[in-house]
Amino acid sequence: MKAVVFPGQGAQRRGMGRELFDAYPELVEESSSVLGYSIRELCLDDPGHQLGRTEYTQPALFVVGALAYRWWRENNGDEVAFFAGHSLGEYCALHAAGAFDFTTGLRLVQQRGALMAQARGGGMAAVVGVDPERLHVLLEEGGFSALTIANDNAPAQKVVSGDTETIRALVSYLDSRGVRCARLSVSGAFHSPLMRQAQQDFARFVDGFTLGDPRTPVIANATARPYVAGETARTLTEQVVRPVRWTDSVRHLLDQGVTDFVELGGQVLGKLIDQIRSAPRPAPLPDAPAAALGSPLFRERMGVRHAYLVGGMYRGIASAEMVVRLGRNGMLGFLGTGGLSLPEIERGVLDIQRGLTRGEPYGVNVLADHDDPAAERELIDLLSRHRVRVIEASAFMQMSSALVLHRARGLRRGADGKPVCDHHIVAKVSRPEVARAFMAPAPEPVLEKLRRENALTDEQVELARQVPMSHDITVEADSGGHTDGGVATVMMPAMLRLRQEAQDRYGYAEPLCMGLAGGLGTPSAVAAAFMMGADYVLTGSVNQCTVEAGTSAVVKDMLQDVGIADTAYAPAGDMFELGAKVQVLRKGVFFPTRANKLFSLYSHYDGIEEIPAKTRSLLERTYFGRSLDRVWEEVRDYLRSRGRDAEISQAEAQPKQKMALVFRWYFFHTTRLAMEGDGSGKVNYQIHTGPALGAFNQWVAGTDMEPWRNRHADRIGLMLLEGAAEHIESAMRTWRDALASPPTDGSQNRLRLLES
Structure with missing residues (x-):
């Protein structure tokens, strides 16, 4: 089974495409007309030293790749099962697969290159000789988790994108640890979220074209899977900000039975493919009892191990x-x-x-x-x-x-x-x-x-x-x-x-x-x-x-010390009028009592003005920390900012609804206090939690997991699953032993019931 692949930036060289330009002069002339400069002169002579600049590199590689495929198709009768391209090469692959014509592809690539060339404030660095897991660890330990692994070129060859200063710091950090890392000469942090503006501008440009579906499967860089019908434009625009998953793409092709890779338009990908072929794949994790719990169908559907x-x-x-x-x-x-x-x-x-x-x-x-x-x-x-x-x-x-x-x-x-x-x-x-x-x-x-x-x-x-x-x-x-x-x-x-x-x-x-x-x-x-x-x-x-x-x-x-009886029910702020409930922490706070008091007042009175002056003063002093009139002003400003002016008019005409909106403010305010850790409002903290946390605290008391600073969500999950697996195994052994033991006295009837 054969796959045709096309390289991206980095494959350009002066002199490329000479025989192809001679074979297809009409397409060369059309390319120069679209681009506004001589593509032949750029590729063969590069008099202005522009071939290495993104806005020129990308159109040049597309033209050479597209012509190379046309020549190969005309001179080889082999059937192609898949196409794929590395970054810019994906456009060549889509053109070869019939998703769009030559001129459309060239216009898309020209705009893509221009937008990417305009990107500033970002950079890229190549990291060589480090396996993926080790690289993730190095990025986390060095405080570089905000960077993106933009190109997964091979198991031991990655390219990292991010802001310029962080990339510079990363190179120094990895160099001090003996890891080969070099900055790339690029204008931006390609294939990372820092390209979002370029992606949005490109998406608007793509909207002006009608792109079809590939007639032969094309593997998308962003997903390492074939393009989905109807998703060509969206997948291409997302590619600008998404990592190039080349290792996974090649492995997917190998899994589909591809044995022969034909590279057109360059000589870069063959070496990467050889590295991917020869590198051992990560060994599947052993099926521990914890991983066997639950439904295999669910695990497969969600792509989870647990x-x-x-x-x-x-x-x-x-x-x-x-x-x-x-x-x-x-x-x-x-x-x-x-x-x-x-x-x-x-x-x-x-x-x-x-x-x-x-x-x-x-x-x-x-x-x-x-x-x-x-x-x-x-x-x-x-x-x-x-x-x-x-x-x-x-x-x-x-x-x-x-x-x-x-x-x-x-x-x-x-x-x-x-x-x-x-x-x-x-x-x-x-x-x-x-x-x-x-x-x-x-x-x-x-x-x-x-x-x-x-x-x-x-x-x-x-x-x-x-x-x-x-x-x-x-x-x-x-x-x-x-x-x-x-x-x-x-x-x-x-x-x-x-x-x-x-x-x-x-x-x-x-x-x-x-x-x-x-x-x-x-x-x-x-x-x-x-x-x-x-x-x-x-x-x-x-x-x-x-x-x-x-x-x-x-x-x-506060949560680290709660027990199973330290929670209470209170009205839900987002569904206050309906009387819906939330379960919250009550230990050390007044929120549950005060929230229920507000709902009681809402149930008994038809408007704020009906609330007794003494009660209103208490609310303003201890609950809200400001006058209720001031609260209404804040609520009104918020609704107006969301374009909900009709709701303001309705509330001002209906005192009951206005009271509900004012009381709702307390619920959002108390959540904000807790999230920010505002010490002055601690008694009003709204903290959603249930008794399960109290049970967990009791279970880990006296262990290294007692302090929350040692608790991590993934470790908690594994502890719960592994403990559950042991619990089930122990219970099954107990039942088997009970069934195997000869019954005594009146247990005969109970045993028969169990066996039936």
Whole structure:
């Protein structure tokens, strides 16, 4: 099986393409007309010493690569199974595969080169002779985790991108440790988030072209997998900021049976391919008992080694750092986005993608926005632009258009004609009717609305009717934060029955999986979840008190000492009027008492003006720290900044609604106090947590894990899973021994019951 590959920048040399220019003079003339200068003169003589400049290098390599393929095709009758290209070479590959014509490709490359040449403030460095794991360790130990491994050229050859000063410091740091590292002569930090402006400008340019799908599979640098139908333009524009996964791309081709690589347009990739062929692949980790827990189907679907998830705790408590650490250890973490702005979320996603460059699993939490549903759509569009595949849906009561859009956008038809799901929703549910909605296909009215908006294609709508909204349902028992106070042993069997009913009713080709969350703070609790039939487990509270948690050290100090009885229920700020509850810390704070007092006042009075003067004074002095009139001014300014003027007018006409908005301010204020570690407002801290953390604290008391500064989310996950595996093994041995022992006295009947 044959693959044709094309090199990128670095393959240029003076004199390249002479025979090709002579063979195709009409295309050479067309190229010069498009570019505005003589491509022959540039490549053969380079009189202005421009061939090494990005804006000239890229068009030159595209022309030479495209002509080289035309000559090769005309003189060789061999069938090509795959195409691939390194960075700029991917454009040659797409042209060869029929995604666009020669002139279109040249115009795209000319603009790409010009935009990348304009990039400033960034640099790149090549690192040679260090295996990937060692390089990750060096970057972390040296404080260079913000850098991006932009080119994974071979197992022992990487290129790192980042801001100029950090790259300069990296070269000195690695040199002092005997690692070969050299700065590259480039104008910017290519294939990194620092190219975002160039990527956005290029995306606008690409919108002016109609790009087709490759007729022969082309391996994308960004994914190390073939281009997906309908995604040519988006994948190309993302390539500007995404790492070049050349090692993984070549390994994928080898796994598909490719034995012969033909390089056209240069002589660079052959050596890299030989290195990748000969280098031993990372040995698969042994299947420890912990890795055997849960559903193999779920692990394969999510690309995880362990059937263990960490939920997206709000305001970035489930931080990018936490998600990266989990992903590198084969566990799935969700970035906590609740309460964050879109720019903050985008920074978090980019941080994760910089940290996970080898296809490790990660996800992003999407919290239902009951006040502003349009914000859900904005978030989904953001995640779509950054090619986020997995989301965690929390606090949804029904299937919103944003959720349906995410799910359906990731659908395509497989070779067998059946739907293939590239986008996943891990739905967190605590009510049967919500679970049913996620287990069913997308609602028809929502699909039709999205089709009318041209947000979905006819094929995506058709495929969405054949799959559930979510293949993976997390049953959330009593937990920290939003909770219905459910009991796991009651909820899990009932939900498993609903799963079977959905499977029978819709006849899904791919089975549904069901996980359990809430109250999981010790190995025995995790073991119980798996024994009840959970395909995976999801933890939350135990991860708040870790080094990676995105909250203040003051809060972590408080959480480190909580017990199983140190939590209470309080109204949820985002659903205040509905009376929804959150579980919060009560030890050392007044928040639960004060929050419940506010809800009581809201229930008894129709407006702020009706509250007795003495009570109002108390609220202003101890709860809010300012007058309620001042609070309303702040609320009004916030709503106006979000374009919600109608809500302001409605509140000013309806005192009850105005009171609700003012009281809501307290909930957001108390969260901010805790996140920032504001010592002056400590008694008002709102800290979402559940008794699982108290159980965990009790379990690790007296060990090195007692201080939170020794706690890491991935280590906690492995400890819980390994302990659960041991617990299950021990329980099974006990049962086997009991069954093997001869019964005595009245135990005969009990033994018969067990055996039956």
